Amino acid sequence: MxxxxxxxxxxxxxxxxxxxxxxxxxxxxxxxxxxxxxxxxxxxxxxxxxxxxxxxxxxxxxxxxxxxxxxDGMPDSPPTAMSGCALSIAVDGVEKGRQLFDALADGGSVQMPYQPTFWAKGFGMLTDRFGIGWMINCEQ
Missing domain, CATH: 3.10.180.10 (2,3-Dihydroxybiphenyl 1,2-Dioxygenase, domain 1)
Structure with a gap:
């Protein structure tokens, strides 16, 4: 499955x-x-x-x-916003994570800038220009 x-x-x-x-x-x-x-x-x-x-x-x-x-959705259906979930990308390197984060953030909104955290070398959260939530994570 x-x-x-x-x-x-x-x-x-x-x-x-x-x-x-x-x-x-x-x-x-x-x-x-x-x-x-x-x-x-x-x-x-x-x-x-x-x-x-x-x-x-x-x-x-x-x-x-x-x-x-x-x-694209269904014709004649009202648009709905994505909520309650996000797509998460795990990366092998901090710079690769920053590159992906910056690219996805273009035209979107950042909830948490890409930065080191207590659990990751790099982590950030954003909503892209299409309303899709993303998290980029580079583990310790």
């Missing part, structure tokens, strides 16, 4: 994927757009289906050895 995070981007999944490719070396695997689904599987009304045809219905991408899944 494997548990994977599934991230919803409220209509800007493609922008998020491009950001993660540049910021943290993410690699996109499978990607399907709403317009590629058969008509009987389309979500929302006709107007929504037309507006969302180029939006991402489902994709997977990898960061390091971890696969994540993502989508």
């Amino acid at each position: 494997q548990v994977q995070a599934y991230l919803f981007y409220n209509g800007n999944c493609e922008e998020a994927l491009a950001f993660y490719q540049k910021a943290i070396g993410a690699e996109v695997g499978f990607l399907m757009r709403y317009g590629e689904a058969p008509p009987e599987a389309q979500c929302g009304g006709t107007e929504s289906a037309a507006a969302w045809k180029d939006k991402i219905m489902h994709c997977n991408f990898t960061v390091g050895e971890t696969q994540l899944m993502a989508s």
